Amino acid sequence: MADKEVKPKFSLDQATDLLKRLYDLTTTTIRPLPSYDDQNFYVLSNNGEEYVLKIMNSGDSKNPSLIEVQTYAMSYLHQNGIPAQTATPTVTGQLMSVEELDCGFGCQKYLVRLLSYLPGMTISKVPLTAELLYEAGKMAAKMDKVLQKMQHPHIMELERDGFIWSLSNLLVLEKYLYVLDGEPLQDTVRSVIELYKTTVVPKYPHLRKCINHGDFNDLNILVQPDKNGTYKISGVLDFGDMNSGFYIHELAITIMYIMTEHPNPIEVGGAVLAGWESELPLDEAERDCLYALVLSRFCQSLVLARYSVLMQPENEEYLMISSRKGVFILQDLWKLGKEHVERVWLQSAAQYCSPK
Incomplete structure (x- = not known):
């Protein structure tokens, strides 16, 4: 898209490291999920919980205020009976984290969230x-x-x-x-x-x-x-x-x-x-x-x-x-x-x- 920049291409090892460092989660299963502009991973942790690790493209990651509103909207809908995902806080209590990493395009900043996994x-x-x-x-x-x-x-x-x-x-x-x-x-x-x-x-x-x-x-x-x-x-x-x-x-x-x-x-x-x-x-x-x-x-x-x-x-x-x-x-x-x-x-x- 014209208003997008780099679609992230994190390796499974990089995604696993993010989960451990940001959320203190050890994974038993991690696999990629289809996506348009971003990168998504299905995650099963060793505590039996399922999640979706969502890594935003570098363009959208430049506007954390917008992502903050979207994340809040998901929680607000969930509280009002609409089956939307919710974000899991990091070990420091944040609902999102901006990570600067190289996944093949040089160092870029990517906004990372861990969302609840919805069955179905x-x-x-x-x-x-x-x-x-x-x-x-x-x-x-x-x-x-x-x-x-x-x-x-x-x-x-x-x-x-x-x-x-x-x-x-x-x-x-x-x-x-x-x-x-x-x-x-x-x-x-x-x-x-x-x-x-x-x-x-x-x-x-x-x-x-x-x-x-x-x-x-x-x-x-x-x-x-x-x-x-x-x-x-x-x-x-x-x-x-x-x-x-x-x-x-x-x-x-x-x-x-x-x-x-x-x-x-x-x-x-x-x-x-x-x-x-x-x-x-x-x-x-x-x-x-x-x-x-x-x-x-x-x-x-x-x-x-x-x-x-x-x-x-x-x-x-x-x-x-x-x-x-x-x-x-x-x-x-x-x-x-x-x-x-x-x-x-x-x-x-x-x-x-x-x-x-």
Whole structure:
């Protein structure tokens, strides 16, 4: 990403040493976990506790105040019934530590945290029933409602002007469109950007503001089966894209990413929308922006993934997870058009009753 710098590449030995020095933990198992910009390790300590060691990229590590707000938000959500991770203090009582180490790029500063490990599997690995889609929409809305009540001395850090993944900054994509040169997809992305300019930008003064998780995607939602074998959401991961945004942004992001995992993507919108509206009914301005914002998030995901692959070719498999399917879904949604897609979503959403 343009606003990222070095993605850390700590060896298992370096990670093990960090755990011992910062947390006085001896590991029995440590293994890498997939990541986009940062580096994550699964950790099983000799006391039987499970953790995730998270090492931030060198760019984000330069803003510890922002990471402090994100870390607090996770704890605040956890205290208010949302299954988010919490940070484990270091031996000196700090929730994060800035470490200067060389992991192949010369000495860089990396912000390190040890987070609780949440059991479960990603929602992408289980059947996406209507009930689970409904619950995902409901959870996204509940999360944003809780975050909106949060107070913190550094909360203004979440404004994040110019943050490339904020849907408020979609027009920044125009300078990355060269990564699609020669592909028909480029014309579709240009058309969506124009739709955003005419449909969404004029409505921003009327949209309800909030704090967004910003990346409520199919790899950041964990589920577990209950005693009836029905999957329930058991964890929400990765608050690195938190930003001051709008409620409708979170809903659009949730719909877009879950669509990439569904055999009939257009069906996703109605069930997720119904779950969302059980907590936060949309107003007319929000409803009118939803189609354009879902397509806009597809464009962000596709263009920025291509750009990231240019920067990190060795990480292509992970970076392109959503992108490969997303190309076809975006083009289908664009061909179907706003009126048709909205009708499908709204008619489907209307069939749901509030949960008993």
